[in-house]
């Protein structure tokens with residue numbers, strides 16, 4: 260028995276979409292009984308069927324036995340409303356990415372659930388403090404940011420809001436361990452650790468498309484460094500339409516030059532793997548990304564239309580800009596205390612973003628280059644490309660002291 264006051268034996272998941280399904284299986288696989296709520300009964304029914312199918316598939320693959328599959332399935336039951344889940348120790352919410360909707364749900368859960376219950380959100384980007392603020396138990400509210408598919412991806416960002424109690428973080432991390440996850444505690448900021456760094460990385464990748472590179476050139480450079488996939492292959496897997504719809508819903512960001520290629524692809528119905536075409540072409544039933552000259556023409560057309568004079572961009576520049584964008588943002592995340600250590604940042608990138616294990620993670624890679632060298636390269640980029648490249652204060656300090664990010 261755990262010593263923690265928040266021992267988690269029973270849980271509930273709200274939302275039976277992509278993430279809810281994976282999260283339910285993570286819990287059931289770890290021996291936790293799960294009650295499942297969705298306001299759309301059809302989604303719940305489909306979710307239950309999808310979970311059963313995944314377990315049946317695991318049995319066919321010989322990964323688990325029939326008895327184990329039956330036990331795991333048996334731990335998951337649907338629940339009609341919040342009163343039915345009043346006694347759970349933890350709720351993980353995974354409904355649409357909308358602050359008002361999540362606040363309404365947290366308000367209702369707070370009113371019904373037992374006082375010791377922990378309330379978690381799987382939001383990718385919303386402010387956990389704003390969600391916690393609508394409850395009477397902000398010390399028991401946190402983010403549990405799973406990665407898709409949740410039952411397969413190893414990484415779990417445990418997001419600490421301003422008032423989250425240490426014992427609650429501890430209980431969440433212990434649960435992460437039971438689920439076989441690599442749990443990393445992150446502070447509450449836009450994108451937490453992983454997506455905040457990713458944002459700077461994809462901005463560089465997109466910018467290089469406009470300046471002269473082609474998607475396959477950027478991807479090949481990153482893959483030759485050892486990334487599981489380059490940024491544009493990643494967009495094809497995630498779905499280019501997600502960002503497109505999000506920008507539309509938010510009513511902002513659509514005019515940003517950096518997303519004009521994405522916008523054009525989506526207007527053509529090229530959402531990525533799921534539609535057979537995105538930045539690449541996919542034969543029916545295949546996940547093999549095939550180079551598509553139509554996309555190259557589209558990229559060239561968009562960038563010329565925006566007034567760019569294209570130039571050849573080689574692999575060294577692609578690597579330099581993508582990696583240093585990760586390093587500089589990672590250093591800011593460290594100096595702000597969003598991440599507790601450089602090692603935690605590396606764990607996020609190795610387990611959630613396909614960073615090459617042989618390089619140790621972006622922070623370990625930067626340490627291997629040496630801080631003086633990193634600072635020099637950032638200053639050169641700042642001079643040529645603008646002040647967003649200004650080196651993080653921590654990098655300047657470590658360069659002066661001969662220090663390392665791993666010891667900061």
Ligand code: NAD
Nearest residue numbers: 274275276277278297298299302353354355356382383407
């Ligand atoms: P989804 O659209 O696949 O599923 C959302 C589900 O929520 C639907 O089944 C819907 O019926 C249900 N729902 C909506 N309103 C509800 C309510 N009031 N009560 C109960 N259920 C309700 O969404 P998703 O992709 O699973 O994303 C869920 C959350 O996870 C979002 O906050 C998203 O940002 C986050 N997230 C998504 C990913 C990803 O790759 N998809 C990764 C990490 C985090």
